[in-house]
Amino acid sequence: MKKLKTFYLITLLSLLLPCFSNAATPPKYFPNYCHWIYAISTLGDTIQLEDGSVWDISPKDGHKIFNWKSQDALIIHPNYRWFSNYNYRILNKATNQTIEVNLSLAPFVDGENTNYIYDIKNDCSAIMLQDQSVWHVNTKDRRIIEQWALDDLIIIGVYNKGRFESDTHILINANMGNHCRVRKN
Secondary structure, eight states: OHHHHHHHHHHHHHHHGGGGOSTTSOSSOOOTTEEOEEEEOTTSSEEEETTSOEEEEOTTTGGGGGGOOTTSOEEEEEOOOTTOSOSEEEEETTTTEEEEEEEEEOOOTTOTTOEEEEEEOTTSSEEEETTOOEEEEOGGGHHHHTTOOTTOEEEEEEOOSOTTOSOOEEEEETTTTEEEEEEEO
């Protein structure tokens, strides 16, 4: 009987211990456009973020991420480099290094750190996420979101193209594989 109780206790602890891991929660406060590392592949060819999204890393950048730490703030930007096959860049704020990436797997559905579309204004001028944040869409990008739907999974990034533009962020739609420029209300 004592062996059976010990077995159940060990089994229960093994099930509960992953719940207390700090890999899925940031060690400090991050704004909603910052991300952090959940996992890195042993080959350095993929990175998984806190929302569950998995990103393929450019072979020329894979070596950089082995010095990154789970508590480092990461920011996703559109990639405007000529002749690149990668749509986005991830900037590590602690090391000031960037890697070129493509989204390969969407965030976890119903994940603790997953964003999704809660509402879209009829004229496609604004999007509300599940956290009640409202994002005003650039007029040139409204055609992009005409195909977006409620509950589409969203990754928040930062827009950094022009100094004089009012758009400060991007919303990446993981279901559609595209993004739009936005500014937060």
